[in-house]
Amino acid sequence: MEVDQLRYFLRVAERGNFTRAAEELLISQPALSRSIQKLEEELGQPVFERKTRSVALTEAGKLLQSRAQQVLTLIADTKAEISDDGQSGQIRVGAIPTIAPFFLPDLLRQFSTEFPKASLIVQEDTTDHLLKRCTQGEIDLAIIALPVPAKYLEVEELFEEELLLVLPPDHPLVDKPHIRLNDIKSYPFVLLDEAHCLSDNIVSFCRQRSFHPVAVEQTSQLAMVQELVSLSHGISMIPQMARRLDKTDRRVYRSISGNSPTRKIAAVWNPYRFQSRLLLEFRKRLHEYSQIQCSLK
Numbered sequence: 001m002e003v004d005q006l007r008y009f010l011r012v013a014e015r016g017n018f019t020r021a022a023e024e025l026l027i028s029q030p031a032l033s034r035s036i037q038k039l040e041e042e043l044g045q046p047v048f049e050r051k052t053r054s055v056a057l058t059e060a061g062k063l064l065q066s067r068a069q070q071v072l073t074l075i076a077d078t079k080a081e082i083s084d085d086g087q088s089g090q091i092r093v094g095a096i097p098t099i100a101p102f103f104l105p106d107l108l109r110q111f112s113t114e115f116p117k118a119s120l121i122v123q124e125d126t127t128d129h130l131l132k133r134c135t136q137g138e139i140d141l142a143i144i145a146l147p148v149p150a151k152y153l154e155v156e157e158l159f160e161e162e163l164l165l166v167l168p169p170d171h172p173l174v175d176k177p178h179i180r181l182n183d184i185k186s187y188p189f190v191l192l193d194e195a196h197c198l199s200d201n202i203v204s205f206c207r208q209r210s211f212h213p214v215a216v217e218q219t220s221q222l223a224m225v226q227e228l229v230s231l232s233h234g235i236s237m238i239p240q241m242a243r244r245l246d247k248t249d250r251r252v253y254r255s256i257s258g259n260s261p262t263r264k265i266a267a268v269w270n271p272y273r274f275q276s277r278l279l280l281e282f283r284k285r286l287h288e289y290s291q292i293q294c295s296l297k
Helices: 002-016 018-023 031-041 058-082 102-115 125-135 195-207 222-230 239-244 278-293
Strands: 047-050 055-057 089-095 119-124 140-147 152-167 189-192 213-218 238-239 252-254 261-270
Touching: 002 031, 002 058, 002 089, 018 031, 055 058, 055 189, 089 102, 089 125, 089 278, 102 119, 102 140, 102 239, 102 278, 119 125, 125 140, 140 195, 152 195, 152 222, 152 239, 152 278, 189 195, 189 222, 189 238, 195 238, 195 278, 213 222, 222 238, 238 239
Parallel strands: 089 119, 089 140, 189 213
Antiparallel strands: 047 055, 140 261, 152 238, 152 252, 152 261
């Protein structure tokens, strides 16, 4: 039984499809199929139940999945611990799309300058996928918005930021001295689709105040939300970090008076995985950088 066989098996199990797994592993589908077949021959029973366009784990496959994850984790941690010099190595950072492009670039540049031998890999994904990857050891740390629906992960709250109301320049609320929640109830919203937790933050804030925002359009990118607002398709709420990078005059940002909506940003990692000295240094810089973000408006 070879390490690559276990790695290939886990990718097929995760994707539920040989074609997609082969594409991601950068090998041919016949080569992947042969590898899994040799694994099944060695075990003496099938690990996948083949269907027309997908596969499902058999009972033997479920057991192998658990053990294979443990084996690969142990190998990766052993290699990392042996080669840990505090200066070189790879750090895999995950972040949700409403954080990654607005928060990470300066932090990554600063860290790369201080640790030029380090390799930083950034993966952008939804909260659920990042938590799963963090649990399984596919990434070392994830930066997400609270709450965190996962057990056995360490969570450090980094900072809290305001969600700002964004309006087209000709919107009737632009000239209003103080905008309250009641003022926006009758206006349609442009929101991210349901895969993004920012929409949950916004809807939850409104619901707690007996108001459910009506979304006329949903999109998968925050930049598109901003553009649709500029085109008067609706209004929305945008994180402070995204507003700071928006230099256009085609949108107007305002705070909501009273109890303004906010979101809490946190770092998440698996405490049962080996924590290299380089990763600990990154976490330290992340904490320091986050304190700076707290002071920015």
